[in-house]
Amino acid sequence: xxxxxxxxxxxxxxxxxxxxxxxxxxxxxxxxxxxxxxxxxxxxxxxxxxxxxxxxxxxxxxxxxxxxxxxxxxxxxxxxxxxxxxxxxxxxxxxxxxxxxxxxxxxxxxxxxxxxxxxxxxxxxxxxxxxxxxxxxxxxxxxxxxxxxxxxxxxxxxxxxxxxxxxxxxxxxxxxxxxxxxxxxxxxxxxxxxxxxxxxxxxxxxxxxxxxxxxxxxxxxxxxxxxxxxxxxxxxxxxxxxxxxxxxxxxxxxxxxxxxxxxxxxxxxxxxxxxx
Ligand SMILES: Nc1ncnc2c1ncn2[C@@H]1O[C@H](COP(=O)(O)OP(=O)(O)OP(=O)(O)O)[C@@H](O)[C@H]1O
Numbered sequence: 001x002x003x004x005x006x007x008x009x010x011x012x013x014x015x016x017x018x019x020x021x022x023x024x025x026x027x028x029x030x031x032x033x034x035x036x037x038x039x040x041x042x043x044x045x046x047x048x049x050x051x052x053x054x055x056x057x058x059x060x061x062x063x064x065x066x067x068x069x070x071x072x073x074x075x076x077x078x079x080x081x082x083x084x085x086x087x088x089x090x091x092x093x094x095x096x097x098x099x100x101x102x103x104x105x106x107x108x109x110x111x112x113x114x115x116x117x118x119x120x121x122x123x124x125x126x127x128x129x130x131x132x133x134x135x136x137x138x139x140x141x142x143x144x145x146x147x148x149x150x151x152x153x154x155x156x157x158x159x160x161x162x163x164x165x166x167x168x169x170x171x172x173x174x175x176x177x178x179x180x181x182x183x184x185x186x187x188x189x190x191x192x193x194x195x196x197x198x199x200x201x202x203x204x205x206x207x208x209x210x211x212x213x214x215x216x217x218x219x220x221x222x223x224x225x226x227x228x229x230x231x232x233x234x235x236x237x238x239x240x241x242x243x244x245x246x247x248x249x250x251x252x253x254x255x256x257x258x259x260x261x262x263x264x265x266x267x268x269x270x271x272x273x274x275x276x
Contacts, residue, residue: 014078014082015039015041015078015081016042016044016079016080016099016182016215017039017040017077017080017100017217019038019039019063019075019078020037020075020076020077021035021037021074021076022037022059022062022073022074022075022076022077022085023073023074024059024067024072024239025072025074026070026071026072031239032055032071033055033236033239034239034240036055036059036234036236036240038234038241038244040183040215040217041215042182042213043214043215044216044231044232045209045215045216045229045230045231045232046217046231046233046234047218047220047232047233048060048217048219049220049221049233049234049235049236050221050235050237050262051221051237052221054236054237054238054239055236055238055239055240056188056220057105057188057219058071058239059236060185060187060217061102061187062077062084063077063079063084063100064084064092064095064096064185065085065087065089065092066102073085080095080099082095097124097127097128097178097179097181098128098181099182099183100182100184101176101177101179101181101183102176102184102185102186102187103176103184103205104187104189105189105191105192106192107168107169107171107172108165110172111160111171112160113159113160113161114159115159116156116157116158116159117144117155117156117158117163118140118155121140121144121156121171122137122139122140124175124179125140125143125178125179129179140152141153141156143175143177143178144156144170144171146174147174147204147208148170149171149174155167165192165193166193166194166197166200166201169189169190169192169193169201170204173205177208177212180212181214182214184208184215184216185217185219186217186218188219188221190225191220191222202225205229216230218230222266223251223262223266224266227247230247232244232245232246233245233247235256235258235262237258242258243255243256243259251263
């Protein structure tokens, strides 16, 4: 194979995620996210930070075509080279779960209260990997065991309202990761949980991301958590990117006044916070 051919092949491998001028508007013309652009490579850990209402969730929803009804995305989102904006729902279903999966803030909304948990974890395995019968049952059991749930058989038979909030988030993580996506989008995955289980769920995500070499887009307003989970961060304010860079630099020498304010209030909130 010539050097030229190798070069051409390398170029042909798409980036995991390329976002250019992503803009989210309401039908009435209000701009909620404006001109957001960033890249994420395989295995990289990036955070979206910003105060409540800064556009973090809408940005993360737009990446897999999950914006709520009534909102419209423009610009370009390429997920593994496939355009998301304007794509047919059918094509997005193929990307979700296999290329990129999302874990949401409130696990209750991600899980169907009328369906046994095992079936919900099994659904992506059936749909994407074609597993059936014993193979499917084993894969569901393994997925539940891998997220540290005791008694996976019991959990598989249970409904979401029969287990604790922390366990629910573990089940949602198991469902999101069942098909081994290359990118995990975690939208404030511990905010709705009791503080005593937050650390456990973060440790679980950290372990799974490291073990599988997954890329992570971690959405949070909590700088202490971000400094643990990500290498790089994008700071959003009122729907715009105000700063981007390595976490260490953002925390020690924030360039934008808004980032400086976030760092200051985080330090104030928790004097014991271990920031560099
Ligand atoms: N479906 C919607 N219709 C109209 N406006 C919306 C809709 N969803 C969100 N917004 C508005 O868009 C802005 C950005 O919302 P978004 O949920 O992305 O913020 P966020 O940074 O994730 O905040 P939080 O940390 O509170 O979740 C907010 O002003 C919000 O009120």
